[in-house]
Amino acid sequence: MRQIPMVDRVALAIRDLAVQFESEQGIVRALDGVSFDLHAGRTLGVVGESGCGKSVTARSILRLVDRPGRITAGRMLLDPATPDEIDLAALDPESRKMRDVRGGRIGLIFQEPMTALSVHYTVGNQIIEAVRQHSDISAAEARNRAIELLREVGIPRPETRIESYPFELSGGLRQRVGIAMALAGDPEIVIADEPTTALDVTTQAQILSLLQRLQQEKNIALMLITHDMGVIAEMADDVAVMYLGRVVEFAPVHEIFATPRHPYTRALLRAVPSILATPRQRLSTIGGAVPHPGSRPSGCPFHPRCPEQLGALCSEQVPKPVPAGRSGASCFKAEREHEAVA
Ligand SMILES: Nc1ncnc2c1ncn2[C@@H]1O[C@H](COP(=O)(O)OP(=O)(O)OP(=O)(O)O)[C@@H](O)[C@H]1O
Numbered sequence: 462m463r464q465i466p467m468v469d470r471v472a473l474a475i476r477d478l479a480v481q482f483e484s485e486q487g488i489v490r491a492l493d494g495v496s497f498d499l500h501a502g503r504t505l506g507v508v509g510e511s512g513c514g515k516s517v518t519a520r521s522i523l524r525l526v527d528r529p530g531r532i533t534a535g536r537m538l539l540d541p542a543t544p545d546e547i548d549l550a551a552l553d554p555e556s557r558k559m560r561d562v563r564g565g566r567i568g569l570i571f572q573e574p575m576t577a578l579s580v581h582y583t584v585g586n587q588i589i590e591a592v593r594q595h596s597d598i599s600a601a602e603a604r605n606r607a608i609e610l611l612r613e614v615g616i617p618r619p620e621t622r623i624e625s626y627p628f629e630l631s632g633g634l635r636q637r638v639g640i641a642m643a644l645a646g647d648p649e650i651v652i653a654d655e656p657t658t659a660l661d662v663t664t665q666a667q668i669l670s671l672l673q674r675l676q677q678e679k680n681i682a683l684m685l686i687t688h689d690m691g692v693i694a695e696m697a698d699d700v701a702v703m704y705l706g707r708v709v710e711f712a713p714v715h716e717i718f719a720t721p722r723h724p725y726t727r728a729l730l731r732a733v734p735s736i737l738a739t740p741r742q743r744l745s746t747i748g749g750a751v752p753h754p755g756s757r758p759s760g761c762p763f764h765p766r767c768p769e770q771l772g773a774l775c776s777e778q779v780p781k782p783v784p785a786g787r788s789g790a791s792c793f794k795a796e797r798e799h800e801a802v803a
C-alpha cells in the first residue's frame with residue numbers, strides 16, 4: 462500500500478455498467494450495474510468467486526465482449542469530466558477510435574499469455590508489430606523499443622531472446638513477454654486478468670513484483686483481477702469485491718482487511734489460510750455455491766448464502782449499490798451498522 466499520489470486523477474470511470482448474454486435459454490445478467498473508478502498511479506484489486514463478472518468487466522472495458530453478449534446500460538468514461546472525455550460504451554468496438562484505445566491507451570494482460578501471442582512468430586516480431594500499431598516509428602526504432610521492453614520486463618539477454626518463439630520460453634518468461642505486449646502501446650491503464658494463476662508460486666511472486674514496479678514507475682492505473690486475497694493484500698491500493706455481477710463492497714485495501722463491511726467480504730477473508738491457524742485446521746469455505754446469473758436470487762443476491770441475513774428485508778429488497786468513489790458495502794446489515802456508528 463502506498464500514499465495517494467499528490468495529484469489524484471481518475472483515468473477511467475465506470476458507471477452503472479450492465480452486460481447481458483441472451484440465448485434461447487434466457488437472459489444472463491452478467492453485470493448488473495457496476496460502478497468504480499480507476500486512478501492514475503493506483504492499483505484497483507478486483508476480487509470475487511468464479512462467475513461473479515470479473516472477466517466480463519475487463520472485456521467490456523476493451524469492448525471485447527462477443528455476441529450474444531452486449532452492453533445494455535452504463536458508461537465507461539476515459540478522462541472523465543475533462544474536454545477529452547470519451548465514453549467507451551458508446552463506441553463501435555471495431556472503430557478506429559476503439560482500436561486506438563485497445564492496446565494503445567489500455568493494455569491487457571491475460572491469465573494465459575498464449576492468448577495474446579501467436580506460436581508462428583518470434584516474440585520480437587510480435588512486440589514490434591504491437592509497437593508499430595500504436596506509434597508511427599521506423600522498423601529499426603520499433604526493434605530497439607521491443608528490445609528495451611523485453612529488458613524492462615526482466616528478460617535476460619533481450620537482444621538474443623527477441624528471436625525466440627514463445628514455445629521456447631518458460632511459463633514465467635512467456636508471461637513477461639505478455640506484459641511487454643501489454644506495454645507496447647505505452648498505455649496509461651493496464652488490466653491484468655488473473656495474470657499469475659497459471660504460474661508456480663515463486664514465479665507468481667516475481668511476476669507480481671514486476672507488475673507492481675512497472676505500475677509505479679509508469680504511473681499506470683492498474684486493474685488487477687484475482688480470486689486471491691493474498692494477492693490483493695500485496696498489490697492493491699483499493700479493492701472492489703464483486704458478487705453476481707455487482708460491486709458489493711469498495712474500500713481502500715487497509716479497510717477491507719481491518720473493517721470489512723460486507724458479510725461476503727468477511728467470508729472471503731475467512732477462506733484465506735492464515736499463518737496463525739493451527740496446523741491441519743480446516744480452511745473455512747463459503748457455504749453454498751454462487752448461483753448462476755441466469756437464476757439470480759430475489760433481493761440481495763448474496764442473501765441465500767449469507768450467515769448474517771436479516772430475513773425478509775434481505776430476501777425481498779435489493780440493497781443500494783456502492784456509489785463510485787466512496788467506501789461502502791451494498792448490504793442492509795452494513796447500512797444499519799454504519800447508521801449505528803454515525
Ligand atoms: N460467452 C458467454 N455466454 C454466456 N454467458 C457468459 C459468457 N461469458 C460470461 N458469461 C456469464 O457471465 C458470468 C460472469 O463471467 P466472468 O467470466 O466474468 O466471471 P469471472 O468472475 O471472470 O470468473 P472466473 O473467476 O471463473 O474467471 C458467468 O457466470 C457467465 O454466466
Ligand SMILES: [Mg+2]
Pocket residue numbers: 515516517654
Ligand atoms: Mg475470469
